[in-house]
Amino acid sequence: MLNYAPLRVRVTTPRIELAGATDDLLGELQHVVWEGKATADPAPYDDPMSLYEADPDVRVRKWLQGVWRGRGSVTSDFWRVHFVVLVDGRAVGMQDLIGDQFGTYGTVASFSWLSSDMRRQGVGTEMRQAILHFAFEGVGATEATTEAFLDNSGSNGVSRSVGYEENGVGWATRRGEPGLMQRWRLTRQDWMRRRRDDIDLHGMAECRESLGLS
DSSP: OSSSSHOOOOEEEESSEEEEEOOHHHHHHHHHHHHTTOOOOOOOOOOSSSGGGGHHHHHHHHHHHHHHHHHHHSSSEEEEEEEEEEEEEEEEEEEEEEESSHHOEEEEEEEEEEEEGGGSSSSHHHHHHHHHHIIIIISSEEOOOOOOOTHHHHHHHHHHHTTEEEHHHHHHHEEEEEEEEOOOOHHHHHHEEEOOOOOEEEEHHHHHHHTTOO
């Protein structure tokens, strides 16, 4: 494995593991993207989004390029940590955390997708709780945000269930058509009231240093 700390960090819960998105793990996951299992109907993501590409080879290529760009775009003001979601050792999705002007505001945003054959089993909720632990306990965030189209009942349901509060709406496009996004916000104080004691972080000190947070 490359000696790059964000690729070696892990978040473990009793049900899942978030593992730094190495090329080996992306290779295990690419068949899910190729088979079109990373999206849904209605479309859950705003434009531009490589997962919308009709050609499966183009879809995989653009998805990989996006992850690789994210690895190389780490500054003191912006970073994105990509995790592959493992269930019983099998790669089934991705969970990312994004810090934009993190040094100023301490705010993070999350983004995720899950293979269609793993949905509605509580895995999405477990992923979100794991990444929130990484955000608040691991990198010291002050608040976490996320958003989803109003008709994305799965994502909005997860946000509500783990303690986010509605934080207004905004417009975005998907496949060229406008749609309203529900915004969500979770403060550190609210997270502390629901904090779990069965989620563990591994390789965090080195990861913080790589993100310029030491």
